[in-house]
Amino acid sequence: MQTQEGxxxxxxxxxxxxxxxxxxxxxxxxxxxxxxxxxEADQPAWRQRLEQRLADTLYRELERGSIHRPGWDAARLGAYLLSAVVLLLPLVGLLGGIALLTFYRPLWLSIPLSVIPFGMAVLLRPRAHRLDPDAHLVHREQAPALFALLDEIAEAIGTKPIAAVTIDAExxxxxxxxxxxxxxxxxxGLPxxxxxxxxxxxxxxxxxxxHGKNGDTRHGWVVGAAAQVLDELQKTFSERPYDRYREDVAHAVWLDHDPTPALVTRILNAVIGGAARGYGWLLEKVNFRSNQRAEYLADRKAAEIAGSDATAWALERTLLAESSCRALERALRFDKDVEPLEAVRRAAAEVPAREIERQVRLSRLRDTRIDSxxxxxxxxxxxxxxxPAQHALVVLGTDQARAIDQELRPTAEAVLKELRQELPR
Ligand SMILES: [Zn+2]
Ligand SMILES: [Zn+2]
Structure with missing residues (x-):
């Protein structure tokens, strides 16, 4: 490698x-x-400075130790309240439909009318997270060593044991x-x-x-469900090809074109679509600080369990995940002799400390810049x-780590096979 350096x-x-x-x-x-x-940075300097200052103030709060545990800080409470209002919308639709059917007569009119609130309830109903039907699952029986480790970590943290693990190439x-x-x-994610x-x-x-222990997943679910409802509202009330089509049909059927329905559609789009967009923006901003704080607190948990050094290294390693992805794809496409995961391992091990340092400095420039x-x-x-440095409560030995790799191998191979088929040749 002498020739590559200078x-x-x-x-x-x-x-x-x-x-x-x-x-x-x-x-x-x-x-x-x-x-x-x-x-390509298009953000004005003042905004960058402002965001950096916000990131620094939150950091100092945590450094001083004024936040000890995750709780109902103002940002989180605000995000919950904003979300609750949105999540009531489908309920309002449901009750409205029932009320219409019960109290409004004649029935031949109330039935078609009730379709609107019922439709709203169905469209805006909160949804549970589902796994992709093609997800590659690993169950407890298939991976005793991995689940032993997960159980040990869950117990040390004081949270429910993991039900299943999925493997992907993210x-x-x-x-x-x-x-x-x-x-x-x-x-x-294998890379x-x-x-x-x-x-x-x-x-x-x-x-x-x-995150699970600190209630972040519950919080994330509630805020995520509300964001989804707002997204659905926005999609429903925005100009779509369908609107044009409807206008054209109306035009063809009634030759003397009446502009009222189109105008009503446009006003509804502007009012409801615009309100949903604005509300979504507000929710995101309120939630931002709460999310960031949750990350620091999850890091603190990680340091308690895995030790401070390993946690800091792991965070730095995470910065290399994207380049590990590229190494994996390269190996799958061109390097038929090397085992793809071995290529990733080598690529990750080869990265010099200087490159990791650059990535860390880059995070200062970039991650405060975008709404990450x-x-x-x-x-x-x-x-x-x-x-103060923490010693690990849970230690993963080399033998157990190797056993875990063996357990995951069949599933990992299936994932890689799928990825190889998707890649251009
Ligand atoms: Zn996290
Ligand atoms: Zn210089």
Whole structure:
């Protein structure tokens, strides 16, 4: 690899910088080229500063230790209230329909009229999270070592045991309550999972289960259901090809075109669609801070369970998930001799500390800039590291880690086979 490395000078501050052609060249003294794609940033500087300041104030609250446990902070309460109002809409529809049928006569008129509120109730009903019918599930019997680890983490945190695990090829690891019985399911994305060391895996799993313990999943479900209702409203009350079609039909049937129905549609679209959009925006903003705080607190749980060091490393590793995805796709498409997951493992292990440092600095520039669901990684790792170091409560040994890999192998192979078929040749 000697030929790929060398030394060059920073064009901005003339500092000597190391060159590695496989990765972005950047300056650690003045941050030159930390974000090579920054040209596309269209956000004004004042907004970037404002968002960075907001991120910093929340961080300091947590650093001072003024927030000890997840609770009913104002942002969370506000998001719940805003959501509750929205989730009452289908109920209003249902009751309205029943009232119409009961009290309004003649019946031949009340029946067709009641279709509108009943339709609203059906359209806007809250829905349970469902797994994709093609999801690759791993059950308890298939993976005793993995479930032993999950049980140990769940017990240490004090939360319900995991019901099932799904395997996919996404660059993340997630936790969701599935169905109306809200069965806790963990999703393991192979590109991220493969690049993590054993204790880092414990940290990420503990972070996810920590969300469950802290009530974030319930909160997420309520806010998510409300956001879905608002989305449905917005879609129903926005100009669609169907509106045009209806206008054309009306035009063809009654040759003297009456503009009233079209006008009514447009007014309804503007009022209800616009209100739904505005309300959705408000809900998102109120929820933003509550979500970010939840992430810090889940990190804290992870540090208690997996240890501070492993948690901070795991968070940094997460930044490489996207490039692990690319390594996986490359291996599937071109590298027939190497086992695809082995290629991911190697790619993740090869990443120099300097590239990870660049990604961490990039998170400062980028993750405060966009409305991301997670706080910037540089603050998350900083918080984990500045708190008194914690020793791991749950330790994943090499043998058990290997056993887990073996258990997941058949499902992982099925996932990779599917991915290979989807990729262009
Ligand atoms: Zn420089
Ligand atoms: Zn999280």
């Amino acid at each position: 030394v060059t000078r920073c064009p901005q501050c003339a500092q000597q910088i190391r060159l590695d052609r496989r990765y972005v060249t950047w300056c650690d003294k003045c941050d030159w080229n930390v974000d090579p794609s920054s040209a 660059p993340n690891i997630w936790f969701a309550p599935i169905g109306w019985r809200f069965r806790p399911v963990i999703g393991i 991220l999972w493969t690049g993590l060391g054993p204790q880092e895996r414990v940290a990420i799993l503990a972070h996810e289960l920590g 669901t997670h706080p910037p990684t540089y603050l998350r790792t900083k918080l984990v590291r500045t708190r």
